[in-house]
Amino acid sequence: MSGEGFLKVALVALNATGYQSLALGYIRAFAQADPRLQGKVGFTTLDLSADLDPWWLAYRLAQLKPEVVGISVMCWNRCLVCDLCSILRKALPDVRIVLGGPEVGPIAEEVLARNSALDVIVRGEGEETFAELLHAYVKGTPVWRVxxxxxRREGGIVSSPDRGLLSRLDDVPSPYLAGVMQPNEGTAYIETYRGCPHSCGYCFEGKGYGRIRYFSNERVEAEVDALFSAGVRTFSFIDPVFNLTRDRLVWLSGVLAPYVARGLRLHTVEVDVEHIDSTAAKLLRAxxxxxxxxxxxxxxxxxxxICKRAFDRERFASGVxxxxxxxxxxxxxxxxxxxGDHTSDVLDGMRFVVGLDxxxxxxxTLHVLPGTDLWNRADELGLDMMNELxxxxxxxxxxxxxxxxxxEALGSAITGVYRARLESTT
Amino acid sequence: MIRFRPVQLGVGGAAECRLCGGREAPSRRDAVAVAEEFSVLADEWNAAPGPNVLLCGCEPFSHPDLPEIVGAAVAAGTERIGLLTDAIALGEADNASGAIASGVRYVEAILLAPNAAEHDRLSGIPGSFDAAVAGMEALVHAASVAEEKVALVGRVVVCPHTLKSLPEITLVFAKASASAVRYVVRKELCASRLEWVFAALDTAVVSRMWGWVDGVSLELLGDRALHAEAAVVVEGGASS
Known part of the structure; x- marks a missing residue:
């Protein structure tokens, strides 16, 4: 502790260049709003890029002299985080290193067993658990009771019971509205719900939430306004399916349209294309x-x-x-x-997509992500993957x-030729 | 999969080694006739994506009306305009950036050997290897500056004189940032000598490029059949 009852916490995300971690924004905004932690915990967020050197990252963290380092682990930064933690453990022997995120939560015991530098892994939805963990640190109560x-406990590794999901997502303050995150042009995200209506075997988008929970309409509307008011003209939605229902699409379109008239653009929203007809496409454009x-x-x-995915060629083509x-x-x-896919199936898929133009x-290439159905069934399905990488x-x-x-090489070459075209004629 | 229709700009291009291919005296088609072909092709094109054309026959940069021809292809609604070239002229003046600015998005660059001495001997043009490599570099640089996606594909006509250099030629293309290499195997090449083609295909894959093979049956390619367009395209037609 840097002072009596005061805990310095560094939150770290290693993102694609230019991006910020919405997850860390939530974690910090929730903890900062916890009256038990106010005046007792101070936060610094480092939203950095995943191409940085772990030694430089450790140096930067060491300058902050944190008592707790919380790191969000995703599939693209897993190896870098491992290296960083190993260096940090030696550079800052007393620091508590806490990891969270989809890459470590589902296999928490395995990750702790493999890397002695780590202290705690937060499993599942992290906001409430991380705040409780900090409270335990401040109070000096056992972490394993959270x-x-x-x-780690007495030389072993223990897991406390799973935490129930937040019943009201609005209990998590908006990082944008709380001033925890300053949105960046082009890379800001808004989340309007958690969970996914699909259960694709390779995907962890639903994060095992099991049901869909929504942020309130008022909260979403306030976030859109906050981003636009901050000067952001291009952002995206992180929702697994932007066109979740027709009613919701109508609502979102109505919310966004006035901003669109003033220059707002949304990029790369994920859609269920088989449920898009001309009306839905017009709503998306609006x-x-x-x-x-x-x-x-x-x-x-x-x-x-095997992956529990529905696919109808005609509906898909019609949506595109x-x-x-x-x-x-x-x-x-x-x-x-x-x-289940043979080489001929992959080629058929490439032909189908190229033909849609x-x-x-x-x-x-398939990455078998922890927590997914394919991860759990890897042996049964004969999937051989690089577990350590x-x-x-x-x-x-x-x-x-x-x-x-x-x-892989063929796909890369085809993709390269496909994208090399005169845009004005497409 | 992504078809390119060859459009002849003339004859006499230096696609293969001079020791094997009889080279026709260069001649060039009338630009108006070429432009008419673009219009017909665009009307007839019936499968997305496209239309796509590969300007070939003579060396494209030797055609005095190349800018007008590319402009006519753009006007006809051509989506991908490609050049089959010895790449020498790409490194001259502003040819690379000019080609991209006018609408070229695909280039097949010809090499005959992995070094200057052998390539220049087979092409009969002193300095042509260094110029070709410089041309490919100029193309990649110009695409980067223009922030345009341009596909660079290598091309080798496989004959007894290029055969044993195929893996090394492949590495030259990899260093030039090509996304694929097309190996055009001459009919008279003995099937027993395909090992060099196989080595080149494997060199391409480990160099994170793709290798296309023209002129070899699927049966002879064995477990490398995927490298034949016929195995990938199915519907037929040229593919890249």
């Missing part, structure tokens, strides 16, 4: 949407079955056509290496190592 954490991201991820029947007719660029994503095509798949039962690498 619900939702995995930590909402200022200039680009969307969608599947199909695969067109192979067996992979779709409706969006293009409104001038909205569509990013179609394909995943290479899904269980969506505007943007993205191919990526990025969770990238090495091979599947259907596609061997060599063909997987060939498909």
């Amino acid at each position: 619900d939702g954490v995995t930590c 909402a200022g949407v200039v680009s969307v991201e969608t599947g199909p991820q695969s067109v192979g029947p067996e992979a779709l079955r 056509a409706a969006l293009k007719a409104e001038g909205i660029a569509v990013e179609c994503d394909l995943i290479v290496g899904l269980p 969506p505007g943007i095509m993205q191919m990526s 990025s969770h990238e798949i090495v091979c599947s039962q259907e596609i061997g190592f060599t063909d997987l690498r060939r498909l």
Whole structure:
């Protein structure tokens, strides 16, 4: 402790360049609003890029002399965070290192067992658990009594019971409205709900929440206004499905339209394209949407079955056509290496997407993420991945190592030629 | 998968080594006739994405009306305009940036060997290797400056004189930031010598590029059949 009862906390996110972590914003805003912590805990947030050197990161943290370092771990920064924590442990022997995020929460005990530098992992929804953890630090009570954490105790690793989900999302103050985050042009996000209506086997978007919980309409409207008032003219929504229901799309479109008239644009919102007709596409355009991201991820029947995904070629194509007719660029994503997909299925998917001429095509190799159905069934499905690194798949039962690498190279070349075109004619 | 229709600008381009290919005397088509072909092609194009054209036959930069021809392709609604070139002229003056500014988004660059001595011997043009490499670099730089997506693809006609250099040529293309290499295998090449093509294909993959093979049956390619366009395209037609 730096003073009696005062705890210095550094929150760290390692993002794609230019981006900020909304998760850390929530964590900090929630803790700062906790009356038990006010005057007893001070926060510094470091939103940095994931291409930085871990030694430099540790140096920067050391200058802050924190008692607690909380780090958000995602699939793209996992290895960097591991390196950073190992350095930090030696540089700041007394610091408490707390990790959270989808990359560590579902496999908390395994992560703690593997990395002795770590003290605590916050599992699941982090706002309430992290605030409780800080309260335990301030009070000097046992950390293992805080619900939702995995930590060390008497030479072993223990997990406390899971914490229930927040019943009211509005209990988490808006980081933008609370002044915890200053939104950046082009990279700011708004979240209007948590959970996902789908349960795709490879995805952790729903984070095991099981049901959809909404921020209030008033909260969302206030955040939109706050971002626009801060001068942000392009941002995005982090919702797993922007067009979750028609009513919600109508509402959002109505909220955003007045700002669109004054220059607001939304980029890369994720949509369920099979539920987009010309009316929905017009609503998206009225909402200022200039680009969307969608599947199909695969067109192979067996992979779709294993991954619990619905796919209708005609509806998908119709949705893409409706969006293009409104001038909205569509990013179609394909995943290479899904269980059940043979090489011919991957090629079929590439042909399908290229044939739609969506505007943007993205191919990526399967990463088997902790907490997903594919992670839990990896052995059963014959998925071989790099557990210690990025969770990238090495091979599947259907596609061997060599063909997987060939498909990656082929996909990259096709994508490169596809995007090299005269924009004005699309 | 992404089809390019070849549009002949003339004849006499230096696509293959002079020891094998009989080279026709260079001649160039009338730009008006080429422009008419673009219009017909655009009307007939019936499968997205496109229309896409590859200007070939003679060296495109030797055609005095190349800017007008590219302009006509743009006017006809062509989505991807490609050049098949020895890449020498790309490094001259503002050719690379000019080509991109006018609408070129795809370039297939020809190499015959991985070094100046051998390439210049096979092309018959002193200094052509260094100029070609400089041309590819100029293209990539110009695309970066213009913030435009431009695909660079290497091209090698596989003959007895280029065969054993294929892996090294592939590395030259990789260093130039090509996204793929097209290996055009001459018919008379013996099937038993395909090992060098296979080595080149593998070199491409480990260099994070793709390799296309023209002129070899799927059966002969074996487990590398994916490198044949026929295995990828299905519907037929040129693909990149």
